[in-house]
Amino acid sequence: MDNQLQVAFETVSICKLAEGLGIEGLREGAGQKNPFRQDRKAGSFSVQRDYFKDHAHEDHKGGHIAFVQLARPGWSKKECIEFIIRTAGMEPEKQSAGRVKAVVQQKRHKLYRAQREKAEQLPSLCMTEPGPWSVPVRERWTDGHEHLLAVADKLAESRGWKTNVLWKLAGLGKTSLPLLPWSDAKGNKRGWGWLVEKPVMNPRSAGRALELVPVGYHTRYKVFPKDAPPEKRWVYTPYVPATTNPQTGQPKRLSDFQQHLLAMKGKLPAYPFVLGNLDNPRLVVVLEGQFDAASFALAFGWLEHGFPPGVSVVGLRGVQSQSVFLSAYGMWLRKNKPFVWIIGDNDDAGRLLDKRDASNAIDVEPTFLDRLRAQGCTVRAELIGYEGAKDFNDVWRMAPPSVSTMNKWAAHVGVPLEVLGNE
Secondary structure: OOOHHHHHHHHOHHHHHHHHHOOOOOEEEEEOOOOOOOOOOOOOOOEEOOOOEOOOOOOOOEOOOHHHHHOOOOOHHHHHHHHHHHHOOOOOOOOHHHHHHHHHHHHHHHHHHHHHHHHOOOOOOOOOOOOOOOOHHHHHHHHHHHHHOHHHHHHHOOOOOOOHHHHHHHOOOOOOEEEEOOOOOOOOEEEEEEEEEEEEOOOOOOOOOEEEEEEEEEEEEEEEOOOOEEEEEEEEEEOOOEEEEOOOOOOOOOOOHEEEHHHHHHOOOOEEEEEEEEEEOOOEEEEEOOHHHHHHHOOOOOOHOOOOOOOOEEEEEOOOHHHHHHHHHHHHHHHHOEEEEEEEEEOOOHHOOOOOOOOOOOOOOOOOHHHHHHOOOEEEEEEOOOOOOHHHHHHHHOOOOOOHHHHHHHHHHOOOOHHOOOO
């Protein structure tokens, strides 16, 4: 019957179906009355050979089958299809129950195959891949180190860390206190910055090792609106500064550094924050944000005593970082197929990590976890379940877990303990 229906689609127009259904005066073109509604608003209905649409009623649109279903709401889909085939001058073929089941299974297998292929596809960056950071960008970052160390006690305390933890992160080049892009040395307005690095495949590793190249940084700062509490915001550097005030339309006065960024015309993808060993990966732990990633590495003792071979911790920078992570690290994951342990925040964003379309259709868009599994990784995902804590850094600040507790948690998840290197 499928072949008959395809022939009928090619033979019979929507207008021909209308004649057979007793609907008079329908023609190809726009500006007609909707034959399926009492109000029949003039000019809202248009017909093409294989498609119709009511521009005033979005639910009235579709092809041959949808047209017959609207004209005969009491008919089943099978009856509508048989009517279309008969209108084309053919008698519908009878199919046994076994044949119908086989056809349905064949279609389902095609959908599953298409879904697997879709999940295996790695997204591409939605912008030009950045090169290494420029000298002015690097100099701002380097200049911020001594300013960071001067307030290390205060910053570390805000995350529940000891001061030496921040010294360690600064020593690794992962954090600094650079001038904000719109500030100069005289203004001395600074933000807490975290390194942004682009992964590059080591050409001698056959795809099994990555090297990280600094391309910029991600800085948190505060704004102080009138009659409102301070707000925390983030800015990537480099970025393309706006040249006009969005409220007044007047030209903005740019700092010398912003002029440099404007000339660069470069933007940063939301590359995740990364700690650890990217050679021959065996375990990749994915959390949300650099604070969670650093606290997690601290809880296992890796930040202070070194990471085991093949173990890394990743902090995604917002939901958009999921796609960037897959784009930048996907081939590395596919080649090595490590154990991926995902720990989402206990909030709406975290609960969306593996959310599926409510229809449960086979061909829905793959989730972040679907795509990771499609690369061959073993994936375990969970949310922070500690009462009163939104993320892992909250857990650390409330009651820092011991290495023994972390090992038990990892064992419960299914992480091979020999990978952790701290038994």
